Amino acid sequence: MTVHKGHLSDEALCSPVVGEPLATLTHLRHYMSPGVQRIPVRFGKVRGCLFLPPGNGPFPGVIDMFGSAGGLLEYRSAQLASRGFASLALAFFAYDDLPKHLEEFNIAYFEEAVEFLLKQEKESGEDEDKEESRFIPAKDLKDPFFCWSKLSKLAEDYHPDVGSVQKAISVFNDNVMNYFWKVFGDGVGVIGTSKGGDLALSMAAFIPSVHACIVINCCNTPSVKGLRVRDCFYTPLNHVFRNVRVSDEGVVFGKEIAQDPRLHPESIIPIEKSQSAFLFLVGSDDQNVKSEFFAQLSYQRLRDHSYPKHYEVSSYPGAGHLIEPPYSPHTPISFHNSYALPLIWGGTSKHHTLAQVQAWSKVLDFLRVHLAKGESISKHKCALKSHL
Numbered sequence: 001m002t003v004h005k006g007h008l009s010d011e012a013l014c015s016p017v018v019g020e021p022l023a024t025l026t027h028l029r030h031y032m033s034p035g036v037q038r039i040p041v042r043f044g045k046v047r048g049c050l051f052l053p054p055g056n057g058p059f060p061g062v063i064d065m066f067g068s069a070g071g072l073l074e075y076r077s078a079q080l081a082s083r084g085f086a087s088l089a090l091a092f093f094a095y096d097d098l099p100k101h102l103e104e105f106n107i108a109y110f111e112e113a114v115e116f117l118l119k120q121e122k123e124s125g126e127d128e129d130k131e132e133s134r135f136i137p138a139k140d141l142k143d144p145f146f147c148w149s150k151l152s153k154l155a156e157d158y159h160p161d162v163g164s165v166q167k168a169i170s171v172f173n174d175n176v177m178n179y180f181w182k183v184f185g186d187g188v189g190v191i192g193t194s195k196g197g198d199l200a201l202s203m204a205a206f207i208p209s210v211h212a213c214i215v216i217n218c219c220n221t222p223s224v225k226g227l228r229v230r231d232c233f234y235t236p237l238n239h240v241f242r243n244v245r246v247s248d249e250g251v252v253f254g255k256e257i258a259q260d261p262r263l264h265p266e267s268i269i270p271i272e273k274s275q276s277a278f279l280f281l282v283g284s285d286d287q288n289v290k291s292e293f294f295a296q297l298s299y300q301r302l303r304d305h306s307y308p309k310h311y312e313v314s315s316y317p318g319a320g321h322l323i324e325p326p327y328s329p330h331t332p333i334s335f336h337n338s339y340a341l342p343l344i345w346g347g348t349s350k351h352h353t354l355a356q357v358q359a360w361s362k363v364l365d366f367l368r369v370h371l372a373k374g375e376s377i378s379k380h381k382c383a384l385k386s387h388l
Contacts (some may be wrong), residue, residue, distance in 0.1 A: 001025045010333060011249040014342040029327070032078035041088065043116045045109055047098055048090040049074050051081035058184030059086040060371035061117045063110075063203070065196030068102060068224055069337045070094025076191070079325050083364055085371075086183050088117050092199065094337075102338060105222070107229045110203050117188050118209060187211030187275075189371050191363065194289065194321065198223050201269045201298070202234075204276040212370035213276045214363055217283055217291035217321050219258060220298045221267040235267050251333055251342045254288050261297065271298060272305035277370040279312055281359050283319030287346030291321070310370065314362055318351025326357040 002021035012018055032038065035054030041047065049072060053059055062085045064077045072095045077087035090113050093099045189212035192200030197218025204213035206229050219237070227234045243256035261268050271278065280295035295313045302311045316323070322331055322345050330349040335342050347355075 001027060009249060010247065010251055010342075013333065014249075014251070014335060031075045031082075033082040036078065036081045038074070038078070041116070042096070044112050046090070046113045046116050047096045048072060048088050048113070049077065051077045051087045051089070053081050053084050053086065057086070059084060060185070060367060061085070061183035061188040062087045062367060062371070063113055063117060063188060063190045063200075064089050065092065065190070065192040065199055067194030067196055068339075070102070071337075076325055080367075085189075085367060086117070088113065092196075102225050104225050105199065105202075105227045107202060107206050107227065110199065111207055114188055114203070114207055114209050117183055118186070185211075185371065187371070189214070189367050192216070192218065193323070194218055195223055198269065199227075201271055202227050202229075204274040204278070205269050205271045206273070208275045210274070210276045212279075212367055213274070214279045214281065214366060215295075216281045216323050216359075217286050217289055218294065219261070219289060220269055220271075220294045220301075221261050221264070222269070223258070223289075234269065235264070237261060237264060237267060247344070249342075251344050252339075253344050255286065255290055255346075258290065261294070268297075268301070272302060272307055275309070277310040277366070278302070279314065279362065279366045281323060281362070282313065282315045283321060283323055283347055283352070283355065284315055284317045285319060285346040285348065285351075286321040287344045288321040314359070316351070316355030316359065318348045319355035319359075320347025320352050321345035322347075323352075323359050324356055326360045327353075328356060 001024070003023045004019060004021050008018060032051070037050075037052040037054075039050045039052070041050050051074070062077075062080055064080065064087050066073045066076075070091075070093045072089055072091040074089045077089035080087035090110075091098055092105070092109065093102055187209045190200040190203050190210055191214040192198070193216040195218070197215035198221065200213050200215050201218070201220065202222070204210045222234050222236045224236055226236050237259045239257050240259055241257065245253040245256075247253070278298070280298060282291040282295045284292055286292070292315055295315075299311065299313050320330070320332060330347060330352045331345060332347055332349075333342055333344050
């Protein structure tokens with residue numbers, strides 16, 4: 001936290017150089033409780049980071065995604081693991097060897113991520129004692145797990161006298177990967193913000209193993225880039241650039257840029273085909289996406305199809321686009337990496353920060369109900385010196 005002399009305009013705040021501060025204070029916040037394990041993931045094409053609670057589990061599994069700025073954000077997954085969930089922070093571009101920029105998405109990548117997280121489901125017919133005896137603690141496997149995909153590639157490339165290597169990889173896969181950690185049940189949850197939100201809706205619509213879906217301020221169609229689902233392609237909405245407002249300081253209001261999805265029903269994600277429960281979290285002062293409008297369209301679509309699972313919209317007055325875990329600073333404006341522009345996200349500090357506290361409790365309760373399904377995860381809950 002820094003204090004500067006005088007008043008700084010929005011333009012000055014967005015400048016890389018804002019002058020020498022009068023005072024600076026560093027405030028430490030713990031996002032990951034003691035005992036939580038952080039494990040980089042390179043599994044097939046999947047890239048991300050897995051966070052595991054202490055103990056052998058089994059744990060409810062969650063896939064966690066953020067927006068169109070790309071890269072990998074880990075703090076929400078770390079906090080979910082601190083609450084008893086095995087959480088995979090999933091990257092989808094601008095990270096590791098993934099595409100550098102937003103490109104057309106393919107549902108196969110996200111199916112592979114779900115497969116990865118569910119790989120530890122108990123094999124039918126194996127009793128608890130046998131399963132426990134074959135469990136290998138994640139902390140003992142961090143390095144070999146990270147190298148597993150590289151070894152597989154070497155075995156393919158370095159012809160033909162690699163039988164022993166291939167056999168070793170097969171043994172590693174069967175005896176280590178399959179017992180690396182445990183996610184109970186036959187389904188996972190997904191949580192996504194902004195672009196990650198419409199990807200989460202797509203996962204819920206097209207991947208039956210997704211049983212709980214939480215989206216935060218997103219469209220009900222693919223945004224920015226389209227989505228390929230086997231032989232079908234869901235196109236993003238066209239941008240209406242004349243609807244974009246730019247402040248005198250050069251800050252962009254993107255809320256009205258997307259077309260009305262009702263004009264292009266073929267682009268709407270068919271969430272009524274899902275096996276998942278849905279929770280739509282929206283900020284009523286979102287200045288980047290018409291999130292409340294899109295959430296209500298999704299709600300109406302589910303109701304029109306007499307959707308049998310649970311679905312709800314939770315709207316937070318005065319909250320903006322970036323609804324984060326609680327006690328995160330309110331960020332009304334920031335520079336967007338992909339667009340190279342300062343964007344306004346909306347929200348008033350008091351209402352937005354209150355919404356983050358309330359929404360986080362809602363997220364945890366929703367996941368416990370629809371993933372844990374009566375199983376107690378309290379024994380895995382770790383202390384973060386917080387009541388949340």
